[in-house]
Amino acid sequence: MNEFLQSLTPIQTVGILLGIAFMAHIILAAVLKKVISHVSKTKIQWDDHLIKAISAPLKVLIWFGWIYFSLDAFKGQIEALNKVVEYIDIAPIFIVTWGIVRMVSGMENYMLERKTNVDNDSVRLFSRLIKILIVIAIALGIAQYLGFSISSLLTFGGVGGIVMGFAAKDMLSNIFGGLMIQMDKPFSTGDWIRSSKFEGTVEKIGWRMTRIRTFAKNPVYIPNSIFASIPIETPSRMTNRRIKEVIGIRYDDIAQIPAIVDEVEALLKAHKDIDQSESLRVYFNYFNASSLDFNVYAFTKTTSKDEYQRVKQQILLDVADIIAKHKAEIAYPTQTLHIQK
Numbered sequence: 001m002n003e004f005l006q007s008l009t010p011i012q013t014v015g016i017l018l019g020i021a022f023m024a025h026i027i028l029a030a031v032l033k034k035v036i037s038h039v040s041k042t043k044i045q046w047d048d049h050l051i052k053a054i055s056a057p058l059k060v061l062i063w064f065g066w067i068y069f070s071l072d073a074f075k076g077q078i079e080a081l082n083k084v085v086e087y088i089d090i091a092p093i094f095i096v097t098w099g100i101v102r103m104v105s106g107m108e109n110y111m112l113e114r115k116t117n118v119d120n121d122s123v124r125l126f127s128r129l130i131k132i133l134i135v136i137a138i139a140l141g142i143a144q145y146l147g148f149s150i151s152s153l154l155t156f157g158g159v160g161g162i163v164m165g166f167a168a169k170d171m172l173s174n175i176f177g178g179l180m181i182q183m184d185k186p187f188s189t190g191d192w193i194r195s196s197k198f199e200g201t202v203e204k205i206g207w208r209m210t211r212i213r214t215f216a217k218n219p220v221y222i223p224n225s226i227f228a229s230i231p232i233e234t235p236s237r238m239t240n241r242r243i244k245e246v247i248g249i250r251y252d253d254i255a256q257i258p259a260i261v262d263e264v265e266a267l268l269k270a271h272k273d274i275d276q277s278e279s280l281r282v283y284f285n286y287f288n289a290s291s292l293d294f295n296v297y298a299f300t301k302t303t304s305k306d307e308y309q310r311v312k313q314q315i316l317l318d319v320a321d322i323i324a325k326h327k328a329e330i331a332y333p334t335q336t337l338h339i340q341k
Helices: 002-007 010-039 046-074 080-113 120-145 150-167 169-184 224-228 251-270 305-325
Strands: 192-194 199-205 209-213 219-223 241-249 281-287 292-300
Touching (some): 010 046, 169 199, 251 292
């Protein structure tokens, strides 16, 4: 066999290797197609993502083998190819690294598709960290293989990190701000958040900044470090919506106030959309300039804005009916002018 290979010219060797690589590619594609067809019928879904992730790197490895051995066949005749063959020895490491990163991405997609208690933002962050660690580890291994001192690189990296830290402290503070958001979970993607400076729905929590979509449909990009220095309200996580109204009655109807207040309170206590486990208050509490004011304070069971508005509207109309039923009127600003004769 060796004598046969030695008797071939480099061009013949390359041709034979091309045929072998082509056949290997066809066989691998057929095998992968069968495997994908089989695993797609199972209830387990993560294996589908893994098979798809490694398919492309395996095919690339086949064609890299053809390129490597083809160059090796010519290196005896072309001096420059000796160095090329030496340096492309590490190419499979890059291909394998690519395959591992694709596998991590596949598992990330699998976790994002599943309906679990794990937050999607946490899955993305964890996946990114794993990819970064894999790339750093491979890079250090390649540097060691090429003859660089790892300890020197780490020492230089430590000094360089201090210098870069001072030069890019804002960027680093944003990155750490993003990590704190992922760890503390003050809000997640899809949440409605509000502060004194902005309000909208969170669309993406990135490494450096968070993108929210305002109710005017404008995107706003906020550096993550901002969230560490301002209070953030997350209305989308509310348990109830509050009804808090002050209603004024004319001074002429002061005698009807006790009955009106009692009936409004009874209305709220009997209402099916009012949460009776939360605070509920109806009290006359203020002599205003043009009215006798009583407050209506309660919480609805719903957190939906539309449903809340419907419930509140019906309650206010019922309160108006109660006031009219007792021959009273809702007050409005008036002035009385007394003229002495």
